[in-house]
Amino acid sequence: MFFPISNSHISPIYLVVIGFLIGVMGGFFGVGGSFIAGPALRAVGLDWNFAVGTDLAHIVGKSVVAAKRHRALGNVDLRLGFIMAIGTMGGAEIGAQLIQMLKRAGSVNLVVSVVSIVIYVSISSFMIWETWSTLHFQKRRGARPKMAGPTAKQDESSFSHRTRAIQRFHIWPMISLPASGVRISLWVIVLVSFIGGMFSGFLGGGAGYIRMPMLVYVLGIPTHLAVGTDLFEIIISASYGTFSHAIKGNVDILIALVMNTGAAIGAQIGAISTQYFAGPKIRIAFVPLPLIGAAIVIYTMWTGQRI
Amino acid sequence: MMKADTSATLRAFLIELAVYSVLVTGYFFLVFHFLTGWLQELHLHHVKLYALVAIALIIGQAVVLESVTTGLFRLLRGRSE
Numbered sequence: 001m002f003f004p005i006s007n008s009h010i011s012p013i014y015l016v017v018i019g020f021l022i023g024v025m026g027g028f029f030g031v032g033g034s035f036i037a038g039p040a041l042r043a044v045g046l047d048w049n050f051a052v053g054t055d056l057a058h059i060v061g062k063s064v065v066a067a068k069r070h071r072a073l074g075n076v077d078l079r080l081g082f083i084m085a086i087g088t089m090g091g092a093e094i095g096a097q098l099i100q101m102l103k104r105a106g107s108v109n110l111v112v113s114v115v116s117i118v119i120y121v122s123i124s125s126f127m128i129w130e131t132w133s134t135l136h137f138q139k140r141r142g143a144r145p146k147m148a149g150p151t152a153k154q155d156e157s158s159f160s161h162r163t164r165a166i167q168r169f170h171i172w173p174m175i176s177l178p179a180s181g182v183r184i185s186l187w188v189i190v191l192v193s194f195i196g197g198m199f200s201g202f203l204g205g206g207a208g209y210i211r212m213p214m215l216v217y218v219l220g221i222p223t224h225l226a227v228g229t230d231l232f233e234i235i236i237s238a239s240y241g242t243f244s245h246a247i248k249g250n251v252d253i254l255i256a257l258v259m260n261t262g263a264a265i266g267a268q269i270g271a272i273s274t275q276y277f278a279g280p281k282i283r284i285a286f287v288p289l290p291l292i293g294a295a296i297v298i299y300t301m302w303t304g305q306r307i
Numbered sequence: 308m309m310k311a312d313t314s315a316t317l318r319a320f321l322i323e324l325a326v327y328s329v330l331v332t333g334y335f336f337l338v339f340h341f342l343t344g345w346l347q348e349l350h351l352h353h354v355k356l357y358a359l360v361a362i363a364l365i366i367g368q369a370v371v372l373e374s375v376t377t378g379l380f381r382l383l384r385g386r387s388e
Contacts, residue, residue: 004343005350057365060366061365061368064366064369239362242362264373264375
């Protein structure tokens with residue numbers, strides 16, 4: 001099928017299947033799925049600037065579906081989501097400006113490819129270490145992993161002593177998040193969201209691949225709430241990112257609309273599935289996803305071929 | 308008993324996919340027939356309006372699709388998922 005806005009030929013079935021897979025992952029892990037969608041769009045010949053912008057637009061739609069479902073399950077901390085939106089929008093603009101600079105310099109494809117590989121591999125490595133430590137600690141202590149049901153939302157992490165140290169930074173104003181059971185400085189939330197936003201604008205997507213782990217490890221939000229809140233926040237940040245990229249000519253909305261038809265049903269399935277898994281299990285299942293994204297980017301760079 | 312439940316869930320899911328595929332295919336034709344030319348024109352000459360329309364379209368489509376998929380889940384499984 002020909003998409004005149006980006007001047008590209010892409011199979012609509014390919015787009016719907018990619019959308020569906022990303023929808024399942026997004027609903028389950030609270031991520032936009034850009035570490036798959038960006039490389040997948042790039043792999044069929046879209047330039048990185050179009051892949052990044054179009055992916056953001058698709059993520060807005062998918063996150064609306066998944067966040068609505070998570071809200072029904074009680075997994076969204078609205079106060080945290082709104083506060084994070086402020087930092088995210090600032091960061092997203094900086095990221096989008098960096099993309100523009102690289103586009104003008106003619107090195108956007110190479111730089112974004114290399115940065116994305118480094119980020120994806122780093123996140124996966126850290127999460128392997130942390131989740132392995134948590135599960136190992138639970139096993140040594142003789143605790144049974146939490147199963148499905150209300151208690152599954154009570155979370156454990158081997159990184160939690162560092163998280164508590166971060167929460168002890170009493171820099172005014174302190175914010176109470178009763179839904180998440182956390183009290184933390186506003187500036188820590190803004191910093192976390194600013195970093196997430198910057199990656200969102202630069203690498204595309206909602207940057208859930210970096211924000212979801214930061215919500216858990218830096219802010220100390222339970223994994224289930226981190227997933228739902230991240231999705232809610234992604235709606236706001238990805239909408240801003242879409243607008244910013246669209247006025248720079250980087251969004252093919254027709255591609256995003258086609259992808260979103262598959263994502264809508266996938267997001268529902270993913271969100272419902274979170275009820276059946278405890279926090280560390282969700283985190284360990286998250287690990288391969290950024291690595292798949294890195295593998296696709298490496299393949300595309302190495303061979304210069306489209307999938 | 309559990310096997311029967313799994314089989315029923317799988318069957319319901321496949322019916323959902325089939326119904327959804329028909330709806331989506333029809334929707335593709337509508338969108339591409341009516342919107343392609345207009346969106347391309349906006350993208351080339353009214354880029355700020357294009358950005359706003361793009362966000363409105365993707366959110367509007369998501370809300371409608373969420374209602375459709377939730378409706379299908381409820382209709383075919385006979386309960387609130």
